[in-house]
Amino acid sequence: MIVAGLDMGVQNVKVAIIKDGEPISYGLVPSGFEPEKAAEQAFKQALEKAEIAFSDIEHVAVTGVGVELAPRVDSKLSIISADAKAAVYLYPSVRTVIDVGAEESRVINCSEKGTVLDFTLNERCAAGAGAFLEAMARALEMKIEDMGMLSLKAAGTVSISATCVIFGESDVVSLIHKQEPKHEIARAIYDALAERITSMVHRVGLKPDVVLVGGVAKDVGFAAALKRKLETEIIIPKNPEFAGALGAALYALENAGGKLK
Amino acid sequence: MNETSEKKYSLEIFPKEIEELKNTIKTASTKIMEEYIERMRKTWPDRPEEMQYFDEIAKFWGTREKEIVEAREEGKKVIGYTCMFAPIELILAAGAIPVRVSSGLYDPVKLGNRVVPVEVCPVVRSTIGVKMVGLSPYLELSDALITSLTCDGMTKLSEILSDYKPVWTLCPPRLKDSEQSISFWKEELKAVKEKIEKLTGTKITSSKLKSAIERLHRATRAFRRLQDLRKGNPVIMGRDAMLVNQTLMWDDVERWTQKTEKLCDELERRAQGKVWACPLKTPRVMIAGTPIIWPDNWKLPNLVEEANPQGVIVADELCSGDRFLYDPVGVDEWTMEDMFNAVADRYLLPSTCPCFTSEDGNEDRVNWIKARVEERRVDGVVYHVYRGCMLYAMEYMRIKKVLDKINVPVYYLDTDYTREDVGQIKTRVEAFLEMLKSRVEF
Numbered sequence: 001m002i003v004a005g006l007d008m009g010v011q012n013v014k015v016a017i018i019k020d021g022e023p024i025s026y027g028l029v030p031s032g033f034e035p036e037k038a039a040e041q042a043f044k045q046a047l048e049k050a051e052i053a054f055s056d057i058e059h060v061a062v063t064g065v066g067v068e069l070a071p072r073v074d075s076k077l078s079i080i081s082a083d084a085k086a087a088v089y090l091y092p093s094v095r096t097v098i099d100v101g102a103e104e105s106r107v108i109n110c111s112e113k114g115t116v117l118d119f120t121l122n123e124r125c126a127a128g129a130g131a132f133l134e135a136m137a138r139a140l141e142m143k144i145e146d147m148g149m150l151s152l153k154a155a156g157t158v159s160i161s162a163t164c165v166i167f168g169e170s171d172v173v174s175l176i177h178k179q180e181p182k183h184e185i186a187r188a189i190y191d192a193l194a195e196r197i198t199s200m201v202h203r204v205g206l207k208p209d210v211v212l213v214g215g216v217a218k219d220v221g222f223a224a225a226l227k228r229k230l231e232t233e234i235i236i237p238k239n240p241e242f243a244g245a246l247g248a249a250l251y252a253l254e255n256a257g258g259k260l261k
Numbered sequence: 262m263n264e265t266s267e268k269k270y271s272l273e274i275f276p277k278e279i280e281e282l283k284n285t286i287k288t289a290s291t292k293i294m295e296e297y298i299e300r301m302r303k304t305w306p307d308r309p310e311e312m313q314y315f316d317e318i319a320k321f322w323g324t325r326e327k328e329i330v331e332a333r334e335e336g337k338k339v340i341g342y343t344c345m346f347a348p349i350e351l352i353l354a355a356g357a358i359p360v361r362v363s364s365g366l367y368d369p370v371k372l373g374n375r376v377v378p379v380e381v382c383p384v385v386r387s388t389i390g391v392k393m394v395g396l397s398p399y400l401e402l403s404d405a406l407i408t409s410l411t412c413d414g415m416t417k418l419s420e421i422l423s424d425y426k427p428v429w430t431l432c433p434p435r436l437k438d439s440e441q442s443i444s445f446w447k448e449e450l451k452a453v454k455e456k457i458e459k460l461t462g463t464k465i466t467s468s469k470l471k472s473a474i475e476r477l478h479r480a481t482r483a484f485r486r487l488q489d490l491r492k493g494n495p496v497i498m499g500r501d502a503m504l505v506n507q508t509l510m511w512d513d514v515e516r517w518t519q520k521t522e523k524l525c526d527e528l529e530r531r532a533q534g535k536v537w538a539c540p541l542k543t544p545r546v547m548i549a550g551t552p553i554i555w556p557d558n559w560k561l562p563n564l565v566e567e568a569n570p571q572g573v574i575v576a577d578e579l580c581s582g583d584r585f586l587y588d589p590v591g592v593d594e595w596t597m598e599d600m601f602n603a604v605a606d607r608y609l610l611p612s613t614c615p616c617f618t619s620e621d622g623n624e625d626r627v628n629w630i631k632a633r634v635e636e637r638r639v640d641g642v643v644y645h646v647y648r649g650c651m652l653y654a655m656e657y658m659r660i661k662k663v664l665d666k667i668n669v670p671v672y673y674l675d676t677d678y679t680r681e682d683v684g685q686i687k688t689r690v691e692a693f694l695e696m697l698k699s700r701v702e703f
Contacts, residue, residue: 065688076569078692081699104688116696118670121689203673 001258002052003059005248006039007082008066011102011130012215013038015046016245017057018253021261025049026242035069043071061252063244065104075255080108080119082247087211088114089250089260090237095207098197098226098234099243100216102130107200109207114250118204127164128196130216135165136189139172140182147186148221154187161192168192190225198229211235213243270421272375274393283394286368287322294320294556297563304566305498305538309531311524312501318508318517319555325511326398329358333402338461341403343388343418344411345580346431346612350590350604351454352407353514354473355461360399361510361581362406364388365554367678369396376421382649383678384554385414389421399511405460407431407453411616412652429456437609437617447605454601467597474590474600480514483521484586487528491575492637495538496528499546499574500562506582507555539573544697545638546572549630549660549671550645550653552581560676560683561645564690570698572690576637578630580614587611615652623656627663634669641697642671643690647678670696 001021007014013035015027027045029038047054062070063082079099087097088110097108105128108119122128137144158180160171168189175185210232216222217240227234237243253260274282298316302308318325329339340352341362352359369390373381376389391397400406405427408419422428431449434442458464487505490496505524509517531537546565553561565572577583588611592603613626633639642664646654657673664671672693676682 065684078688078695080692081695104685115699116692119692119696120673123675 001058001253001256002056003061003249003252003256003258004043004046004057005082005245005250005252006042006060006062006064006070006072007079007242007244007248008035008039008062008064008070009101009244010065010104012241013042013064013066014242014245015039015042016242016249017046017050017052018249018258019050019052021253021259023246023249026239026245028241031066035066036071039069039071058258059252059256061248061255063248075251077248077251079104079244080106080116082244082251083213084108084110084116084247085114085250086243086247087213088112089246091209091211091235093209094211094235096201096204096210097243098201098210098212099214100130100193100197100212100222101214105129105197105200105214105216107197107204109204120200120203122196122200127168128193128200130214132165132168132193133189133216133219133222135169136172139169140176140185140189142182144219147189148219150183151186151190151221152224154181154183156184156187156191158184158188159191160185160188186221187225190219190221191229193222194225194229197226201230206230206232208232209235211237213237213240215241217241268424270376271393271424274372279394282372283396286366286394286396289368290366290556291320291322297556297559300563300567301498301500301504304571305501307536308498308501309524309527311520311527312504314520315501315505315508315524318512319504321556322398326402328513329360329398329402329511332358338404339399339402340405340407340457340460341400341426342407342409343415343422344409344614345585346409346411346433346608346614347407348450348453348604348608349514350470350473350477351450351457351465353476354465354469355457355463356469357404357457357461358513360403362388362397362400362403363552363554363581364391364397364400365556365558366391366396367557367680369394370678377417380649382412382414382551383647384552385418385649387678388418392422392425405429405456409433411614412650414649427460429453433609433612433614433616435616435618437612438619443605443609446609447602450601450605450608467595467600470597470600470604471595474592474604476514476518477586478589480509480518480521481586481589483518483525484509486525487521488576488583488587490525490528490532493532494535494541495543495545495573495575496532496536498538498566499577500559500566503553503562503574503577503582504555506585509586510581539571542698542701543571543573544640544694544701545575546694546697547576547578547630547633547637547639547642548574548582548645549578549642550657551647551650552579553577553645554581558678560680560686561643561674561690564683564687565643565694568687568691568694570691570694572694572697576633576639578613578626578633583633584613584629615656622659626656627660630660631663631667634664634667639669640701641693642669643693644671644673646673646675648675670700
């Protein structure tokens with residue numbers, strides 16, 4: 001049996017394919033102005049890798065903000081449920097899932113079965129999510145990929161507050177004017193975001209084990225900052241940005257009556 | 262005190278701008294009200310015919326406005342109020358018409374923003390905006406306003422409104438369980454009673470007060486009957502029950518009572534015939550927190566009851582909803598003194614407004630919520646807070662801890678008077694309902 005999960009994210013559209021009860025391939029394409037086309041492209045990527053045809057897919061479950069724009073919807077579920085399913089599938093001992101995406105971040109408590117017990121999302125502003133890091137990297141005039149590595153060199157001598165992207169930016173600019181070292185500013189940026197996420201974690205409760213997913217999980221600077229704040233080990237899967245798509249694919253498998261390997 | 266004296270807060274707007282804004286907002290809101298009623302019908306296709314009465318009364322700038330205009334021409338006085346601390350019995354006893362004037366319209370917020378910072382609660386900003394352009398029929402028709410100094414927003418709103426209308430303040434004590442508080446509160450009410458008498462030229466006699474108390478007793482009975490019907494399997498959708506509750510804020514109390522009893526008769530017949538408003542496994546939701554006010558701010562109720570998976574609102578803890586007429590005035594003897602004291606007690610002691618505090622941490626509110634959760638078999642609570650509503654926001658953790666203990670999930674939802682965040686809130690509400698549904702089915 002072949003099923004697929006589609007995560008219509010704000011920034012990227014992601015596809016996960018499960019064949020014979022096992023995830024076999026993934027696809028990712030920037031959402032752009034035409035998320036519908038991006039979804040088709042993401043499917044194409046994943047299908048080519050797996051050498052199967054779209055018509056072979058028995059069930060497509062969709063999650064993410066752009067559900068309405070998905071090219072095919074057999075069932076849908078919230079990104080919260082999808083994250084919890086994927087996390088517990090990958091690591092059965094996980095009880096807290098932290099998902100930091102482009103414009104939204106989520107903290108979820110889940111059961112051993114992967115059902116959601118409690119969750120919280122960032123407040124309506126994007127300062128608690130990946131978009132904040134992008135804006136700050138622009139202010140530092142560097143690539144976001146480099147900012148993470150650079151921040152690891154810092155000792156933590158300055159700080160900023162991430163109440164909002166705009167204020168955060170002016171905070172960073174004033175640190176630049178004070179000629180604070182770039183690596184210290186970079187660390188302050190990650191600390192500020194990690195602080196926001198930490199307060200969300202404590203609102204639902206920190207229950208080990210903890211897994212970090214979402215695109216921002218790949219950022220070493222952020223992962224390090226979050227570890228410092230939470231004082232706990234954090235598991236980061238190999239493809240953290242595909243958690244939502246994988247969770248949706250697992251849901252598709254349930255709906256189609258398939259079994260995990 | 263009146264439109265010509267020096268304004269303490271309000272800013273000048275050009276008459277042309279006032280006209281333009283008034284028309285735009287009125288047109289937009291009229292359309293929205295119609296759309297929302299239509300959406301309620303769509304969600305509940307066999308919505309009882311008795312609801313049509315409430316749909317009609319719910320329309321601002323409609324039937325009820327005309328009635329009040331006519332009553333006023335015949336010499337009746339209209340007394341507006343901002344919070345449920347206003348003693349409706351005293352207003353009715355003096356033959357005046359009570360109307361609640363806190364605004365639920367979104368667009369006037371941008372006008373309120375000219376006077377106060379955007380961090381202020383949107384109910385306050387919208388009420389200011391509505392007054393600036395003379396948009397709310399009930400606020401405009403009010404001869405005087407009773408404001409309550411509950412939170413910071415309401416306290417300053419009261420000063421701002423006094424630029425336009427005679428404002429009588431009521432200051433509820435922050436602690437209610439002490440002798441001083443109760444006697445202070447009685448003095449507050451006494452002062453307001455005298456002002457009502459002066460404005461209406463009517464002395465509130467014991468027979469007049471008795472009649473008013475009895476009228477509200479009947480209204481409370483109908484109100485409670487409706488809420489009690491929400492305990493069992495769903496015979497009414499939450500939005501419809503909420504609409505009935507809201508219309509009481511400006512409708513004629515006696516007619517509202519009759520119509521609500523009639524609606525309840527129909528709902529009871531349906532319960533007997535096992536005709537439910539939605540599938541029995543629909544997650545049962547309670548809304549706690551900041552008041553939700555018709556018409557624009559139907560955002561959250563709409564999202565809950567139109568979501569996939571769908572939820573049904575079986576209870577709320579809003580001063581604009583379930584709490585509004587929940588408590589009757591408990592009179593021992595029909596003497597003037599006893600009745601007056603009973604009215605004063607009714608507005609202070611059972612109130613679960615977060616403006617109160619006590620040694621046990623506003624335990625009354627905690628108990629009220631717990632009781633509703635149990636009797637209405639609530640599966641989950643959405644804790645609704647506006648930006649800038651400090652008291653409700655700060656009490657969230659207190660309520661969450663209690664609900665955690667009895668294993669009832671609660672979701673903190675912060676929002677504002679805006680349509681921009683509908684998408685984001687939808688994600689949150691749907692995820693919460695999905696979680697509740699998996700628990701219900703489990």
